[in-house]
Amino acid sequence: ACGKNDSARTGASGSAQNQKIVVGLDDSFPPMGFRDEQHNIVGFDIDMAREAFKRMGCAVEFKPIDWNSKEAELSSKRIDVIWNGLTILEERKEKIAFTDPYMENHQVIVVSSKSPIRTKDALAGKVIGIQEGSSAIDAVKRDTKAFESFSEMKTYADNVTALMDLEIGRLDAVVVDEVVGRYYVAKKPENYVILWEHFGTEEYGIGVRKDDTDLLERLQNVLNEMKRDGTAVHISRAWFGGNVIK
Amino acid sequence: MIRAVDVRKSFGELQVLKGVSLDLAEREVVAIIGPSGSGKSTFLRCLNRLEKIDSGRIDIGGDNLAHTTPDGHCRHAPDSKVRRIRARMGMVFQHFNLFPHMTVLENVIAAPMTVARRARADILPEAEILLNKVGIWDKCDAYPSQISGGQKQRLAIARALAMRPEIMLFDEPTSSLDPELTGEVLRTMRQLAEARMTMLVVTHEMAFAREVANRVIFMDNGEILEARPSAEFFENPIHKRARAFLENML
């Protein structure tokens, strides 16, 4: 039911009679997609994707990928879709086709609760940490004035390492996706503060291969439908306690 | 049994054998003596193709191992034939070359089983007789590292005999042993000679050469300088190199 289109001949799509969509994600990106204690992949994006592909009549498989290799995973057809808090960026559009945004995100600034820093300007001369390969890097660099005022910007293998370094004091601030930042700060509310100012708003979209136009179109239709009938908001409430759907 | 004619062999520039000829009759025991570096080992090694000769001719009991064609090319027997010829000749090295991962008994029966494809049960009685003959049957379950040098060399002899060779080649079989252990090995070799085994022995043991060998060959600098019945040779070596050598040794 699912494919007649390009995905029918993709390696990721498996055998001919049971065509399924392979969704690539970083399975250590709470709360968008991560492993629960039973090793199942769960998260906001997971629930969204499940619902969407159910409506499209497709079987779906979630495949963990190394986030740093997401473009290569897509173009080598090991996955058909990237759905995991993927920020829509101009540069990314060269290799990836995006749906319309389904939620909004901010690049927030996290500081230690003991730190006197409370504004973006106070970051001048400070050391900033960011996860390697995240869109936060681009967001910060776009704010040239702030970026050039930093004494150093360090990139970490993951957000947790950066946040732990913040706690230890090697860093003065961490710039991180709001959804992720709030998740971690909620775990140790006494240690961290999220500043009001941020490094801009961005939008999450779902990525597919550029030549997979048919899939993109049907995915877009289903998304619109989910927004319209309130399913998306429902899922959002379950994970964030509020509506983040755009 | 062995006929070598005008055998020549060089290592690179160094001419080690400069036309060596030898006729070894059945049941004959010949000792080769001579100073270090004179080519004794190399000659022995040529006889069973551990080295390939450059020119000349070697026949072992009627089988041709190598010969030089009239147009000067040296033709060597193919590997399969070489293995057949080797099976007819036992060789005992200075450093034993026993197989350290096998027990004494296994060392003796390994080649008959692997090479001659005989059944284990078939060889065992023979192996027992052999090991008894060389006096180490009681050590049959020991590993080579657990026996003395003299016992090792006697095992090496038994291992070679297990292939039922027609000829035995010895390359200084006692010179890595100390004088007392030497006695054991020489006694075993003497027994073999008395049992009329055809033997070619490179040795520094003048007493053995004198008493056991039928003939003595004196090599120097890649050539055979004297080849005479041993009694005669020791009585009165003709060549002055041989005389000097004997004086130095005794």
Next chain:
Amino acid sequence: MIRAVDVRKSFGELQVLKGVSLDLAEREVVAIIGPSGSGKSTFLRCLNRLEKIDSGRIDIGGDNLAHTTPDGHCRHAPDSKVRRIRARMGMVFQHFNLFPHMTVLENVIAAPMTVARRARADILPEAEILLNKVGIWDKCDAYPSQISGGQKQRLAIARALAMRPEIMLFDEPTSSLDPELTGEVLRTMRQLAEARMTMLVVTHEMAFAREVANRVIFMDNGEILEARPSAEFFENPIHKRARAFLENML
């Protein structure tokens, strides 16, 4: 020069020296012979503390190396004194134990420089004389791996002599050499004896023991069975073990 009294030594259960006593006068050459495992090497090694004795007494030229107190404890000299004693005794091993990373010359001058803290320029003339004496001055820039066994052993002797020892100990210095190379080394040792060096030599070379040594000591099973002037001993060994041993060797 050397006085050993009732020296006893065991390895675990095995009693290797069962009360050995020896008096070595200055300028005396003594040969120790005996079957393998009789404790000859161990005795020599005790004399310069390569092994610690269990009881008895050893004095080297007046310095006490070890002695047993009346209450039965064995007192050993401290390390610094041992080193001083060792510097007075040269030792030559069966396996040479040359330093492979040093040239022939360096092997000779290393210990005088490092141990005796003498200047290089000071030792060089002496080293040349020594190496000439043992006949390998022309090899002085070669490494031990590049010279023959006989030359190696002569180098080992030169190396020991460079420390100007009062006594030389030899442990089967020729038994890892083949018979011809043996000749070279024995000649060097004979020269030493003629120059009246005090020497204690474990050897299997009966000719050397007979002709060069003043006295012969026959050891068996951890005991000295005979100790007599060599001419007497070879003429007519008293002990029947000694007689059997000599017969086996010759």
Next chain:
Amino acid sequence: MDTLFNNIVPLLHGARVTLELFFITVILAMPLGLALALMRISRFRLLTAGVNAYIWLMRGTPLMLQMFFIYFALPNIPGFPIILPDFLTAVIAFTLNYAAYLSEVFRAGIQSIDKGQYEGAKVLGYTYLQTMRHIVMPQVIKRVLPPLSNETITLVKDTSLIYVLALSDLLKVVRGIVLRDFSPAPFVVAAVFYLLMTFLLTWVFQRMEKHYAVYD
């Protein structure tokens, strides 16, 4: 302790992936390494040169890059894309890489066997293959045990590199838990696992060494 009990399912899963990769690599890389070693000491110049180049390439580049190559470059060969599943990719990359290292171990082992052993076998009439099989190899095994033990212990820890293929080996599972629970404690579980594996391997190899020591 809590971490351990609450997450026992994913931890076991991760340990299984690690162990599977480990054992499959060991089983495949050993014979391949041996074959490479034999090729390298063979008389065929071309073969020797080829194997040399292979070993240089495999030892000269990080295993991670090699995995990337098999995983991402092969599917992009124009006209003949080769898309391999994740785990198979890992197995192939690890096997090819470790075979190169092991081949050097085996080569050193083979070349340490005294020439006299070959001659001893030759004069008894052994063929080259018989000599290798009955005389040389049994002795090589004994000699290569210590370096083999080193390589396998390194392999245990290298398995964690498959995170670049997003395979859930133990260390990745642990890291996932760290990221989810925002607490570094689970790393202790990983450390203990690796120590245990190392301990077991060391023990096994020591047993084997003792077994072969009979003929020392």
Next chain:
Amino acid sequence: MDTLFNNIVPLLHGARVTLELFFITVILAMPLGLALALMRISRFRLLTAGVNAYIWLMRGTPLMLQMFFIYFALPNIPGFPIILPDFLTAVIAFTLNYAAYLSEVFRAGIQSIDKGQYEGAKVLGYTYLQTMRHIVMPQVIKRVLPPLSNETITLVKDTSLIYVLALSDLLKVVRGIVLRDFSPAPFVVAAVFYLLMTFLLTWVFQRMEKHYAVYD
């Protein structure tokens, strides 16, 4: 090629970090490894046991975990937090880890020296220290060159592990460019760099082996 030119600055920076870590580790880990080896073969049981445990721990756990430990666990010691900068953390972790591996190399080298060498020196009156310095060590160096060469080549590639400490070594820079430009081509740059390093190291070690071969 374009990728190469456009990114020459970060690439050079990455290569510098890699090379710095490499050389500093080599320079520090060698003497430390030697010291550990000497302690391990010493007669003091307690020392030997301690060093044994240390080596087991260092070889039994992944280097990455060791870095994590120094980086994140030491600052959390209650009452006595030790906060080390990134690069220093990397240097310490690498040095401690490699010293353990190298100590085994040195120990094997020292123990392979014939007992006769010690006795030869002893009877000439050498002290233990003189024997080690003038007789044993010069021979050990020659023997440990091949395994040392292996370890250093492994080190070149292990340096890429410091990505976990937010340090920009070459491979991390390359990965960054790959992410930004969506092109796997820069990996070739990394591969060539590592191959070149391996080639150079192999060459240097072969020169040294040849140098020491004079007395073979």
